[in-house]
Amino acid sequence: MAEVEETLKRIQGQKGVQGIIIVNSEGIPIKTTLDYPSTVQYAGLIQQLVMMARSTVREIDPQNDLTFLRVRSKKNEIMIAPDKDYFLIVIQNPSD
């Protein structure tokens, strides 16, 4: 429990990180550092995206699986680490 907190704090402390969201497989945000409406929005949209990305990778090669997804946009980068039951979503603005 404490290690989880420590990990999240470490991630939050990195340069440019704007927010962290942990979502479970049903789309319920478990932990978040952003405000609730944005969190819900991110959770819903990103879950669909991850489903689609995962199915794409598996269709091309059934032995393969999605390990990480990065969405780079003009303003920031959304990084999604999917797992069997949970997703970890981090929004970073890496302008040096």
Next chain:
Amino acid sequence: MEIVHVYTKLRSEFGRECLFSDRPAELLVDVPPDPSLALQFIQKTHRDQAVQACRDMSEHQVNTERFESDSCGINHVEGGWPKDVNPQEMEQTIRFRKKVEKDESYINSILQLGSAMEHCIRQNNAVDIYQEYFEDEEEVEESQEPPSAKTINVFRDPNELKRTVTGLSWHPDGGRKLAAAYSCLEFQKTSRETSLDSYIWDVENPNRPEMTLKPASPLVCLDYNPKDSHTLVGGCYNGQIAYWDTRRGSQPVEVSSVEHSHRDPVYKIIWLQSKTGTDAFSASTDGQVLWWDVRRLSEPTECLVLDPSREGHLDRALGGVSLEFESTMPTKFMVGTEQGVVMSCNRKAKTPAEKIVCTYDGHHGPVYALQRNPFFPKNFLTVGDWTARIWSEDIKESSIMWTRYQMSYLTDACWSPVRPAVFFTVKMDGVLDIWDILFKQNDPTLSLKVCDEALYSLRLQDNGRLVACGSQQGGATLLEICSGLSTLQKNEKSLLAAMFERETKREKILEARQRELRLKERSRSEQSREEDTGRDDGDDPPDQLISRAETDFYSVVETETRRRRDREEQNVCEEKEVKDEDF
């Protein structure tokens, strides 16, 4: 009666060996051929027939119907909460979350994911992989790709009875909307069911017009006010002028009174530049050009009769079909007439006689489009009959440049607002031509068949990339031009200026020479008038002139078709030669 065969054999002979004997061949039946039967057969020509043992296949084409798409929003409501947890209650959700956080698998997966995530975050912070290294360098020269244009959208007339798109106008701010005027210009082709409406389309949505304009009579032309993007003015088929404000709905805010309007359809209406921004002027085939103030459409503020003799006689006036107004030269304007004459007029003249400054006679038919080059206002483009002509204001005898006679009638043209050497024309066979006179003068640089029916109107958006053309069946097609034809090339202005100057000079020299010859002719004819009595061409009876004109015409047509046929045959011969070589 039963047919029975009795076969008896001695018991002792059963199982005995068969003793075969040989004997010579015996002729049993001989059927000779009957030559008389051969006469009943008809010889057929040999034919190659391929036979294949395979399944029967058939080819069939399917095209889906145009589908209507509609954008609508979806309300994302939270889901996924288990049945016993009420998402609205804070307590329950917090309890649920705390429970999940204590879960073993949660801790493990988060630790794993966290380390992967950290790696990527650090990566992002270390090097910016999206950094622009070559930002300061100038744009590389455009690769020489062939010019192209692609259709983006087609806006079709939603009514059953399709009308022609006779006028188009882009929204002045950014061009996200296109206003199209629909009317049926063919004589007596309108029935009672044809709708009178015209539409404003949003460029992104071809399924439904954004707004409908409901005039009392179909609109032949319309124009957005360049100063106020909510107002439009339109000219109707019955000669009235109507003024709309899009914020006030589909009905015109004001309509001009029938007594003081035009008596023929208003073919062109343009907003003027004035301090109040409410002035417009219109032209019609009844021979008048009327000026209006849209705040008071009950009567025109000014009137000009297009009488070439400058006496203001309406019965001798020429019908106006196109107007031209450039805001950099607010006192001058030009009118293209039905008779092929372009009149250049001055608005600020004191007497009506001085209003018409000069005329340019160039076309055999109505001058359907007239526009000054936005970069070189002294030169203007006219389109009428089968050619497009470029004129210089100083040369009144003839145009300085012209295209060759096209295969079908040209109906509209306009200059590109970004490239001074490019102009667009549309023809009655549904073809949009893009001419780049710095590249090629004899043929269009790009010729696109937009649709099967005739195209009647054309308008370019201010950025020079989007062009809208309207067809006879009410379809307005939106095309995007490739960047090569819509970005200013280097030295284009100076090259074009040089070209225009050269052509103008050529025309001036020709004009001077013509004048010289005429003077010489005149002086010579005066001297020898008593001697030459009946040898002038003008004394020939009109029949002979007609027959001579006929023979000339037919001989020209024949030589042209013969030349075409020869060229085709030559192509075919070349192909055959290539084929023979292959063998």
